[in-house]
Amino acid sequence: MNNNMKIIIRTGLLAAGLLLAGAVRADAVTDNARALLDKGDAKAAYALLEPLESQRAGDPDFDFLLGLAALETGKNTNAVFALERVLAVNPTNVRARAEIARAYAALGETSTAKQEFETVKRQGVPPEVASTIDRILATVTRIEDEGRTTVRGYVEATFGHDSNVNSATSANGVTVPAFGGPILTLAPFSRQQSDTFESVGTGINVRHPLSREWAVVGGLNGNKRMNNNHKDIFDTGGVDAHLGMVRTYGRDLFTAVVQYNQLWVDNDRYREATGFTSQWQHNYNDRTQSSFYVQYANLIYPPEGPRNADRFVIGANAAYVLPGFKTIFYGGAYLGEEVAKDDDFPYLGHTLYGLRGGTQHEFHRDARFFANLGYEHRRYGGENPLLLRTRDDDQWYVGLGVTWTPAKNWVVTPQYQYTDNRSNLEINRFRREVVSVTVRRDF
Numbered sequence: 001m002n003n004n005m006k007i008i009i010r011t012g013l014l015a016a017g018l019l020l021a022g023a024v025r026a027d028a029v030t031d032n033a034r035a036l037l038d039k040g041d042a043k044a045a046y047a048l049l050e051p052l053e054s055q056r057a058g059d060p061d062f063d064f065l066l067g068l069a070a071l072e073t074g075k076n077t078n079a080v081f082a083l084e085r086v087l088a089v090n091p092t093n094v095r096a097r098a099e100i101a102r103a104y105a106a107l108g109e110t111s112t113a114k115q116e117f118e119t120v121k122r123q124g125v126p127p128e129v130a131s132t133i134d135r136i137l138a139t140v141t142r143i144e145d146e147g148r149t150t151v152r153g154y155v156e157a158t159f160g161h162d163s164n165v166n167s168a169t170s171a172n173g174v175t176v177p178a179f180g181g182p183i184l185t186l187a188p189f190s191r192q193q194s195d196t197f198e199s200v201g202t203g204i205n206v207r208h209p210l211s212r213e214w215a216v217v218g219g220l221n222g223n224k225r226m227n228n229n230h231k232d233i234f235d236t237g238g239v240d241a242h243l244g245m246v247r248t249y250g251r252d253l254f255t256a257v258v259q260y261n262q263l264w265v266d267n268d269r270y271r272e273a274t275g276f277t278s279q280w281q282h283n284y285n286d287r288t289q290s291s292f293y294v295q296y297a298n299l300i301y302p303p304e305g306p307r308n309a310d311r312f313v314i315g316a317n318a319a320y321v322l323p324g325f326k327t328i329f330y331g332g333a334y335l336g337e338e339v340a341k342d343d344d345f346p347y348l349g350h351t352l353y354g355l356r357g358g359t360q361h362e363f364h365r366d367a368r369f370f371a372n373l374g375y376e377h378r379r380y381g382g383e384n385p386l387l388l389r390t391r392d393d394d395q396w397y398v399g400l401g402v403t404w405t406p407a408k409n410w411v412v413t414p415q416y417q418y419t420d421n422r423s424n425l426e427i428n429r430f431r432r433e434v435v436s437v438t439v440r441r442d443f
Contacts, residue, residue, distance in 0.1 A: 029056075033065045042072030053082075060086045064096055071103050079103040094123050134365065153204040153443050158225075160436025163194045165227050165234045167421075167430050174427045177388040189233065192430065199225035207246075217257065218243040237264040244276075253281040259297070272300040275311070287321040299338070306345040309338045313352075331357035346382035347391065353377055358399075366406065372399045387425055395421045413438040 029052065036045035046069035049062065056062040067082030083100040086093055101116030117137055170192045173183045203221030210216060224237040244257025261273040275297035283289045294314050301307040315334025321327070333355050340349035358372030374397035383390050401415025419432040 030061050030065055033069065037065065037068060037072070042069045045069040046073050046075070057082075057085060058089070060089045060093070060096075064093075064099075067096070067103075068099055071099060071106070074106075076103045076106045080107070092123060094120055097123070149206070149208045151204065151206050153202070154440055155202045156200070156438055156440035158199040158201075158436050158438040159197075160434060161194070161196050162227075162432070162434045164192045164430055164432035165195050165197070165231055166193050167419075167432060168192045169427050169429050170431070171426055171429075174387075176386050178386045186427075193231055193234065195227045195229050195231040195234075197225055197227045199223060203240075213248050215246045215248075216244075217246055217255075233266045235266055237267070238262065251283045253279075253283070255279045255281070261297075269302045272302070273297045273311075274300075287323070288319070290316065290318040292316045295336075306340070306342050307348050308341040309349055310341065311338045312336050326362040328360045329357075330359070331355070340381065347380050347384050349381040350378045350391075351381075352379075356397075367402055367404045369402050370400070373397070384425065387427070389425060391423060391425050391428060393421055393423045393428060395419065409442045411438075411440045411442070413440070 029048065033045045033049050036042070036048065045065065049066045049069055052062070053066060063082045063085045067079045067086065070076070070079035070082060080100060080103045083096050083103065086096040087100065090096070097116055098120045101113045101120065104110075104116060105113035114137060166189065168191055169186070171186070172191065173185045175181055175183050201221065201223035203219060205219035206217065208216045219240075219242050221240045222238065224235075226232070226235050239260075239262045241260045242257045244255060247254040256276065256278045258276045259274070261271075262269070263271045263273075275295065277293060277295045279291055279293040281289060281291040292315070295312070297311040299307075299309045299311055313334055313336030315332055315336075317330065317332035319328060319330040322329075333353075335351075335353040337351045338349050340346055342348075354374065354376035356372065356374040358370065360368050360370040362368045376393075376395045376397075378391075378393040378395070380391040396419070398418045399415060401413055404412045404414075406412060414437045415435075417432075417434040417436075419430075421428065421430050423429045
């Protein structure tokens with residue numbers, strides 16, 4: 001078990017333990033040991049209690065304190081023996097069962113640890129303790145996954161309303177300077193169209209460890225979105241696939257994957273992207289991490305060859321979890337370029353940079369609020385031959401929602417998304433609001 005996982009389990013169970021601790025019988029030895037543990041001096045507490053074990057073994061108060069001191073000093077086997085004596089006398093001692101689960105986890109006996117944690121939850125604990133145990137169980141599951149081949153999948157369905165299904169301008173016409181400045185009326189489907197929609201998606205991801213440090217990862221995902229009210233020409237579908245390697249080295253995680261994406265519009269091939277992503281993630285501790293990544297994609301547009309481009313992006317991200325593990329803040333910055341493959345169409349390529357950030361807060365053990373904000377600037381590579389201007393865009397994005405887990409492996413996500421693309425070319429200006437509910441089942 002790596003150090004980060006040990007820290008998470010230890011911190012979580014200590015917090016839960018404080019809430020579960022009940023009244024205990026007092027005497028000089030146990031009072032002194034408890035005071036030492038409260039001060040964080042588990043080594044001194046163990047030195048006080050251990051010589052008396054042969055005399056006082058079987059006293060639940062003594063055995064509990066001895067087990068806790070042993071656990072805090074890394075003597076996990078001794079902790080199990082002492083805590084087993086507590087549970088033999090009082091099987092319903094929730095605190096002792098939680099601590100023995102932590103000892104089993106520290107010994108690498110993750111299956112037994114999970115059973116004990118589940119028993120603690122069934123015995124009835126405060127919601128905040130149950131939430132802590134859920135996070136620890138997720139951590140234990142990740143530890144188990146590191147040593148075996150894992151397959152994870154999902155299916156999901158989304159229902160919602162989109163104010164601008166084709167991301168188009170709301171203007172009825174545009175001025176075309178190249179033709180002497182007349183205002184050309186746009187066809188109805190070249191203007192903003194609103195509609196309700198449904199979408200379905202599914203995917204599978206596989207991780208196969210080659211050693212303690214190396215693993216092969218891969219995945220395949222697909223989705224289909226269907227608009228209503230005769231807007232089916234804007235229906236979309238997509239397939240994503242990736243295959244690569246992951247290396248874990250201490251607090252660092254290195255990932256390199258090749259990627260493939262196919263996008264359809266109205267059941268016709270619209271764009272194909274082939275490329276790779278390389279990322280370095282560093283975990284400073286159990287609450288703070290940062291990452292740096294490089295991406296490349298070869299973009300092919302079968303219906304519109306001049307739009308074919310090479311896309312390069314580099315960026316960095318950071319995330320921080322507030323003490324208590326209930327609130328997360330994250331952010332990032334990136335820059336890049338899309339280079340048009342055809343030298344006759346430089347105005348279809350662009351340089352870009354962007355910022356994004358957000359937060360997530362657990363306001364109930366089964367529900368989390370999230371909010372995110374993004375900004376991207378795009379400067380195009382030449383003058384549009386019809387509009388006689390070089391396109392310049394500033395795009396803003398806001399998202400708000402809640403992820404609710406009504407049952408194990410089920411997630412319901414109502415959310416609101418707003419996009420505002422502010423362009424110096426009227427035909428490229430648009431606003432878009434999407435309100436939706438997604439129901440997902442993981443397996």
